[in-house]
Amino acid sequence: MDVKYAQAxxxxxxxxxxxxxxxxxxxxxxxxxxxxxxxxALDKLDVLADKGGIRTKAFLADLARRFHVNxxxxxxxxxxxxxxxxxxxxxxxxxxxxxxxxxxHLFGLxxxxxxxxxxxxxxKFALDGILAAGVxxxxxxxxxxxxxxxxxxxxxxxxxxxxxxxxxEQWEVMLRARAIENQAFVVAxxxxxxxxxxxxxxxxxxxxxxxGNLLLRVPDDKEGCFNVDLNLASIEKIxxxxxxxxxxxxxxxx
Ligand SMILES: O=C(O)CCC(=O)C(=O)O
Numbered sequence: 001m002d003v004k005y006a007q008a009x010x011x012x013x014x015x016x017x018x019x020x021x022x023x024x025x026x027x028x029x030x031x032x033x034x035x036x037x038x039x040x041a042l043d044k045l046d047v048l049a050d051k052g053g054i055r056t057k058a059f060l061a062d063l064a065r066r067f068h069v070n071x072x073x074x075x076x077x078x079x080x081x082x083x084x085x086x087x088x089x090x091x092x093x094x095x096x097x098x099x100x101x102x103x104x105h106l107f108g109l110x111x112x113x114x115x116x117x118x119x120x121x122x123x124k125f126a127l128d129g130i131l132a133a134g135v136x137x138x139x140x141x142x143x144x145x146x147x148x149x150x151x152x153x154x155x156x157x158x159x160x161x162x163x164x165x166x167x168x169e170q171w172e173v174m175l176r177a178r179a180i181e182n183q184a185f186v187v188a189x190x191x192x193x194x195x196x197x198x199x200x201x202x203x204x205x206x207x208x209x210x211x212g213n214l215l216l217r218v219p220d221d222k223e224g225c226f227n228v229d230l231n232l233a234s235i236e237k238i239x240x241x242x243x244x245x246x247x248x249x250x251x252x253x254x
Contacts, residue, residue, distance in 0.1 A: 004039070005194075015032060060091045072132075075160055085119065104120070124152070135157065151248075155185065156185045157186045165202040166200075179209065180212040186208040207230075
């Protein structure tokens with residue numbers, strides 16, 4: 001998705017169009033990018049942040065219920081009490097909220113930490129009975145965070161991002177590593193388009209299997225809806241052959 005800077009109405013409308021495209025392809029789970037409601041309009045959050053996430057929660061719940069589809073709702077800028085957050089909501093097919101996650105690792109290079117308050121909670125949920133976890137953008141640089149989220153049986157890691165093109169090779173390498181080390185599918189959605197200071201986001205969304213193989217690499221700068229089938233049955237064999245979770249020496253780690 002090309003997120004329009006500081007233009008909430010246009011972005012909600014575009015998400016509706018993209019969700020309609022996705023459900024036409026009989027999708028089970030739809031994944032959105034990071035901060036899709038207003039982009040990184042950090043100095044305008046007093047006006048633009050979604051207060052209490054009320055608009056986004058009603059919007060995603062309605063889409064999920066109406067189209068009977070699970071939605072990993074990327075993230076949006078929210079205002080909660082007297083602070084701003086980079087918040088992800090997950091809704092199941094019945095339009096019920098499964099998770100609310102505030103981004104934990106804030107990206108100092110884009111001054112996110114000056115405007116946004118860091119979350120303190122994990123993001124784990126089940127969709128159609130499948131255990132999964134979610135993180136946002138810079139969170140992927142902290143493998144101990146993904147390990148924490150994935151160590152109790154989660155099979156899919158969802159990632160939503162506004163990751164700039166100049167570090168897109170790092171994005172791909174780290175995501176493949178997160179898939180291999182956690183023996184899990186990684187579904188990573190990155191926005192396209194330009195930020196307010198001329199930052200370029202190339203998309204390059206990825207779906208990766210538990211062995212690190214690419215199942216999908218969306219062509220750069222292409223907006224749209226892209227579908228992949230995940231063979232979840234493969235996970236049991238992979239984790240059985242090389243049991244990294246039970247081989248951990250947690251007493252030696254900090
Ligand atoms: O870690 C990076 O290189 C990019 C992170 C980022 O852009 C973000 O978290 O918003």
